Amino acid sequence: MKGNWAPADTGATTLRVVVWRGDENGRFEEFEVPRQPSQTVLDVVTYIQRSLDPTLSYRFACRVGMCGSCAMTVNGTPRWTCRTHVDKVASGARLEIAPLANMPVVKDLVADMGEFFDKWARARGHFKPSATRNDAFATVDPASSERREADAGIECIGCGVCYAACDVVAWNRDYLGPAALNRAWTLVNDARDAGQAGRLAAVAGDAGCHSCHTLMSCTEHCPTKLSPTRSIAGLKRATWRLALVPEDGE
């Protein structure tokens, strides 16, 4: 991508980048990074690590928006950095890059996603088979409403952007969060799954779907344009009968 190119917006040939360093008690450190055509925020971070300060820690893998590894807070907004062009987000020639919010900071731009994924497990986000390998394939009509509901939420890449954007996660540390609840909703709509009763109980209540205020930050920020808000609304409809049945300890 080399050539006679100049940045369109400001004409600046360098970018002032402030990057979070250290753990939660860290501070921002400033770097100067050359502007490039079609430069992504991940390119900027990679440049800093490879050319300016090899001790900078960050996470990435696929670089094409599939793996969900590289999400960071860019100028205050959670984004997937590999698919975020500097042109779109740099105000002036300045960029502020921090780790994702609502997660503990391991070091620099690396957030600890352990709790984020633990909550997927707590929301029973795993498939529980109802048939064995000796049974025939399940037939799922692609046009059925359940299949379409599952389809609408299934392309989550687990980047944590929705979780970082969610105010309810910030207010209630037990809240399962948009991604885990979205995953549960896709399974609630899976005709082959045998874990429904336990799952509905797991996603109800104070830590679950009933805490969602429909603020829609998750939907606004989801890089793959999913709507966890819609999935959570589905869970609210699916679980309200729990209020009527006696507790069974599941």
Next chain:
Amino acid sequence: MSARRETALWVAQRATAVVLALCVVVHLATIIYAVRGGLSAGEILARTRGSLAWGTFYSVFVIAAAVHGAIGLRTIAAEWLGFRGEAAEFAMTVIALALTIVGLRGVVAVVGA
């Protein structure tokens, strides 16, 4: 806090929201109608005194508001103040009962003879 109880509170708050939506419309329409020819205590009391219909309507209104408001305050207290647990549950119950008593006392005052 059990998922079942939380779900029940959520359903109660949504159900009372539906009731409140209707009650508020009737209440506002009545206000607009009632003030056409000026507003006086005598006129209001003439309409409400001894009226089983208004007594029932405002009793339902008061109870729905007490339930809805108490559950909402509980959530706000938990999320913004970090006030959770048994003390918060107790406070919610006290607020719901206090709103009910104060509200029904008002209903009795305008409906009772």
